[in-house]
Amino acid sequence: MPDRAIRLGGGQGFYGDSPRAVQGLLDAGIDYLCLEALAELTLAILQKDRARDESLGYTRDLPRYLSAAIPAVLDGRTKIVTNAGGINPRAAAHAAVETAKQLGVSGLKIATVLGDDLMARLPDVQASTASALANVETGAAFSSMGGDALFFSAYLGAFPIAEALAQGADIVITGRVADAALFLGPLIYEFGWARNDWDRLAAGVLVGHLLECSGQVAGGNFSGEWWTVPEPWKLPYPIAEVTADGTAIITKPVASGGRVDVDTVRHQLLYEVHDPAAYLSPDVVADFTSAQLTDLGDDRVEVRDVRGTPATDTYKALLAYPAGWSGETRIAFSWPDAEEKARALTAIFMKRVELADLTVDEWEVEFWGVNALGGDTVPPTDAEAPEVVARVSWRCADQRTAAAVGRELVPLALGGPPAGMTGIGRGGAGPSELLGIWPTLVDKQLVDPGVTVTLEEI
Template structure:
């Protein structure tokens, strides 16, 4: 039996709730997910700003390509790992080696001497993808045809290297693109003595990881829809934790925390980001959730059963990150009679002015927030009291995106009447993600263990 908790669902998730979990005395293992689909490409860009540099040599870029919270996580969780707890996550992102250096340093500063840090590398498969000129099914072409736009290629890797690091005694384990449930799968299989080709059990471990990996999504987040689904206490939510053993997954939250774990929150998380429930593919297993049974055992205590598994896919999924230019957004509000028409006019004005300059526009979009921003023509309401026009563009260059921002900035004084509240300005890289597939033998993984 293992008790394992969640510490993070994304790379800006809250650390206070991770600390609550670590020091609850309930869990011996914690899993952290730091990555979204675009994260590897963005982290790769941050790493490239610093070619060859580890974190120690940098002051202006303290996290070149790994989770920016990593140093603080190591410091705040040092007593937990010193006293026997284990932390596993994909916070290495595009630069697990440099992240590992930082973790060792921070654990040493915090007095966790003797703790072993495991660093997993090998998920960066850019060289293999370019070498083999892989076919990109969603692009309908080979990599070489769009080579100048390729930023990153990372294979989703599974629990094998996690188990290897645990067997070597590591208690702070970081990798790059470990699949979201795999840090949990590694810990669960290691503690329970489950073989990684015991497919039914690996599927059980995967389902438990699936319940945990999105943090508060199962403890009351993204759930309340009064008066139907309600959350009584929004303060001090808890990340979830699970007990896992043979045919036994029970999910719960910390005693005294806000939020809720019930049948509904558990079903919502089980089905989250799953396509065909009978064939949920991860690097570890082909999991079958279709016959899942969810049952409330008591307050904030829910059991999941009926999970089975079949052999894992032969090939690993690779996500290739593509440079698709820049995205730019700006908004301004109009209110009262005629506000929708003035908002649309503002969008037209900016578009015409941008078109008269050389802004390298690839794609242009305007939404009237309050009218059609979320659902287009699919849902209609009455005439609103006020609206915001949201101007969005994708450009080839950053300079082009800045032209859009400049023109949006002139709206209050040289646009339609009574426009106010200009803001929500945002300029960011546009990243395309597209899948490819590599045989496992083309993705050799390495585990290196350092002692603090």
């Protein structure tokens, strides 16, 4: 076991994040570059990709990240752990091999973790698992899911990643794993943390949780004195220095903008955690309220004393199903009477759609500049808005109908409220497919036998 701190870098927070700040992490020196590419929404995007082309279904910015980091991997300075596999880790591994070949390198060991994809076993799992795949948010029975499943993935834990590293992998590619597992896996491997070392595992989950959203712990999306964050256009990606007892220092490359202090760290600590005293991860239930945060100055925050309790016997899993097609338009109205004009335009549009015999299953109407985002939390006012954008969205059963609804807007360019519509067609990129997502629980004993780690050397 190393007696020094292991340095983890959070080099990606979502599919589409910028690889630019990765170089800063590599220059600062990190043992592991952890790339978190999958939000719930991302799996839906990847599902659409895979439906078009069986060789897709992974996050396609992976080669850009690998191109930036492979030189450091070859030098033995870092290893890469990523869930860029999405719903097709084999295809991601293939892309990684191709990227390495294009760079003309050899001697790399690429591991692929499989077993999260339960789609082929859906009926069997549904019949066998204790939850019967009821929706974990609403309690609704699986039979009430609004369409056929498009994907079905369990959130695996960190131990398969640790296993891949133990086999000598330089690059570990997974599908759906818990985000924090990308960071916990290397710590389990380096420090030999046991499966029942709950406090250590909880500490690792907390570190992963803090780093998994890249710049969001280092001054991004920060509601404190955000306007004082240095050089926000050079927002850094974060680094954790973790020791064997689980104590960690959250920091950032010195030569960068951004900020790491107790305020930025606590913003991320509670991000999307539900109950912070019982953060459910595949490997441990972590108590984030037990963590002690200390500002050490110079963009360094110490996190210690994290407590954990035994993991549950289920994995969270996510399914998606087709939920129709949406269209959207935005029309700007100027003073005077901007809001009244926007409301009238919306009503005229809805009536025209009805007269055209088009079926809309759901409307969403927002008035930007009035209360589009704040809804009922916005107090009524007598003040007249200087301009208002009517943003109208609709859901239809099929793509053709959703497109036809949008066309009913066009004649209103000359036939709506004065002074005519501005900006018609903006944001009208054509209908897009909606997906419902269905979070549920699956018994670990049904998943674990199918989890495999394969190693390929190029």
